[in-house]
Amino acid sequence: MEKSKKTVSVAEMGKGSTGRVIRLDGGQGFTGKMDCMGIIPGAVITKVNQPFFKGPVVVKCRNAQVAIGNGMARKIIVEVLKD
Amino acid sequence: MPGRVNKVLLIGNPNVGKSVVFSRLTGVKVIASNYPGTTVEFSEGIMHIDHEDVRIADVPGVYSLGAESRAEEVAVKMLEDSIKSGEPYAVVNVIDATNLERNLSLTLQLIKKRIPMVIALNLWDETQHTGIEIDVKLLESLLGVPCVPTCAITGEGIKELVDSINSAVVSGFDFEKSEKWNRIGEIIGRVQKIIHRHHTLLDRFSEISVRPVTGLPLAGLIALAAFWLIRLIGETLINRLFDPFFNSLWAPAVMRISGLLNGRGLLHDILIGRLAGGEIDFGEAFGILTTGLYVPLAAVLPYIFAFYLVLSLLEDSGYLPRLAVLMDNSMHKVGLHGYGIIPMILGLGCNVPGALSTRIMETKRERFLAATIMAISVPCMAQIAMISGLIGKEGARGFVPVFGTLLLVWVFMGMILNRTLKGHTPELFIEIPPYRVPYWNAIAKKVWMRIVWFIREAVPWVLVGVLLVNLMYLSGMTELMGRILSPVVTGIMGLPPESVGALVVGFLRKDVAVGMLAPLGMTLKQLIIACVVLTMYFPCAATFTVMLREFGLKDMIKATLIMLASTIITGGLLNLIL
Known part of the structure; x- marks a missing residue:
């Protein structure tokens, strides 16, 4: 299997880069919460800000902006489509 | 089977303007703002449909019907009470038309409950400035329920919304739960066109203010x-x-x-x-x-x-x-x-x-x-x-x-x-809502209420x-x-x-x-x-x-x-x- 695209968590993504969600590393509560905002495997996410320390990450998903706490952002794994 | 209803529930995501729709429909003044969670308790009022008094409730905004937050518990309970009561009722699903895709998630969950509903495509005026085109007729036929474009803050479309409530129907749309977002994707692909536009001043300001x-x-x-x-x-x-x-x-x-x-x-x-x-x-x-x-x-x-x-x-x-x-x-x-x-x-x-x-x-x-x-x-x-x-x-x-x-x-x-x-x-x-230029009327009304x-x-x-x-x-x-x-x-x-x-x-x-x-x-x-x-x-x-x-x-x-x-x-x- 070819593995050309790099996979990172949303917390580690660069500011302004876009990725496709490949998995959510969390329990049902967490995936349920993400589902409300349409953050599910396959969804495309663009990172809007690069917080200080462990601040919340702001992403754009399905044409809406969502602020996600850093701990949660680390559980959303994406493959980077555009840096 | 459309018919006269005597109870209406306003349900929608947080910050889509349900409270503004509510005060338009009832004349009751409630505080509305541009951030999710302004309504944390529901309010009830009376509206008139064909000269008849109908009870209407402004349900707290929710993203899903999962009963995970307090707002969701309240919303689910209100919905279930209406279903159980046996009274003729209708749900008005208020949607932020500028954010159709995300909002349809709740709509599909409501459809799954097999309840009579109509959809208010609120903030309709803003879709025009932001280059979003929605084919309302097609959306209506795909979802199988009446869809009415509204701009509650100016009152446009409210009369049409009231007229549509008695034609609320149970949708025949069916889907597998796991397929929800895919089906939404299909619908969006057919009814919505986003005209590419340059960054507006507000977009840029938005980015500056969260970095x-x-x-x-x-x-x-x-x-x-x-x-x-x-x-x-x-x-x-x-x-x-x-x-x-x-x-x-x-x-x-x-x-x-x-x-x-x-x-x-x-x-x-x-x-x-x-x-x-x-x-x-x-x-x-x-x-x-x-x-x-x-x-x-x-x-x-x-x-x-x-x-x-x-x-x-x-x-x-x-x-x-x-x-x-x-x-x-x-x-x-x-x-x-x-x-x-x-x-x-x-x-x-x-x-x-x-x-x-x-x-x-x-x-x-x-x-x-x-x-x-x-x-x-x-x-x-x-x-x-x-x-x-x-x-x-x-x-x-x-x-x-x-x-x-x-x-x-x-x-x-x-x-x-x-x-x-x-x-x-x-x-x-x-959710971070887009910046909006405040309406002076809305500000004046709110300040007055608080004074x-x-x-x-x-x-x-x-x-x-x-x-x-x-x-x-x-x-x-x-x-x-x-x-x-x-x-x-x-x-x-x-x-x-x-x-x-x-x-x-x-x-x-x-x-x-x-x-x-x-x-x-x-x-x-x-x-x-x-x-x-x-x-x-x-x-x-x-x-x-x-x-x-x-x-x-x-x-x-x-x-x-x-x-x-x-x-x-x-x-x-x-x-x-x-």
Whole structure:
């Protein structure tokens, strides 16, 4: 299997880069919460800000902006489509 | 099977304008803003469909029907009660048309419940400016329920929405739960076209305001501008309007009444108060017709107006959720996430809405923590106005110790409670709405509602407070209590025994209590301590009642003990340090 695209968590993504969600590393509560905002495997996410320390990450998903706490952002794994 | 309904439920995501639709449909005024969670409790009203009264409920905004948050529990329960009741009802699913894809998630969940519904595509006007085209007819046929474009804030489409309610139908659309987002994707692909556009000024501003490097200085500037504006508006109104009115129109009338009462006696003391050399000092006379009216109307109201005008602008523009993102790191230190800034900001206006707004926090721990530190160390606008009047002439020498101490107390209390209360702080997870240029009509309506609320809630209590001051003084109660409490008040905090009267009245209204300090001839140090102590020791009666209702007796006793202990410690320390 070819593995050309790099996979990172949303917390580690660069500011302004876009990725496709490949998995959510969390329990049902967490995936349920993400589902409300349409953050599910396959969804495309663009990172809007690069917080200080462990601040919340702001992403754009399905044409809406969502602020996600850093701990949660680390559980959303994406493959980077555009840096 | 469309037919007459006698109950309507407004259901939709947070911040799609349900409350504005609700007030359009019913004529009932409710507070609406541009941040998720403005409606934390449902409101009910009556609307007219074909000249018939129909009950309508504004359900708190939810993203799903999963019953995970308190708002979701309320929404699911309301929906199920309607299904069970057997009455003919309809759901109006209010959608943010600029955010169709995300909003359809709830729509499909509602469809799955097999309930009669119609869809209001709200914020329709904005789709046009933002280059979004939606084929309403196609959407209607795909979803199998009526869809009506609306712009609730201007009232467009509301009539059509009302007309459509009796044709609400159960949709025949079916899908597998796991396929929800895929099906939404298909629908979006067919009905929505987004015309590519360049970044607008607001888009750019939006990015600047959530990036720490640019956002934090911007937040500082906005805070400074807000304070400057509130002060400018408040002072101008007092100097140009309220003081001239009281001094040149009301004073002669009061002197006339004073003359009729022969200038002395019990009734004179209560109505007019004490005159200084035949002149009225509205701040110090302490009669019901003098200080009782002057404090709420001339000293406090102008600042209340200024505060709510500025707050409404911040709310409706959509800035507050961005501030929550920026403040998140710092707020975690005091055991809250970024959204905890909202009860604090609302508390600066009045602690009552501040305490109510703690409902936007997810856990009981956060709600208790937020309400307690707010009640202890966030002074309300009425109190700030009176403190400014009292120590304003001292400038920074007065302001910095008072508000600096309160800020430190806020930080320390938050940190201590965060360590001692069981549980942990959940992470921030909120939608950031787009910036919107506020509608002046909506702002004016909201400010008006809040002013009316203030006058109705505050003025009677101020009058009762002033009456109580006089009765306590005349009956010797003030002196007696002063003697009993003097070990704490004088011994630890270094305040004169007469200031106990202010502490007693502070249970009713803190602005009156601060006003009572003026005639005592205290030193600056004593004034600073008294202002801090009056803010901290106990919430006013109105805030206490709300907190009691929200948290119950046991937690309230806990909060009260925390308040008293922290007040004595802070007052004592200030007495030692200053």
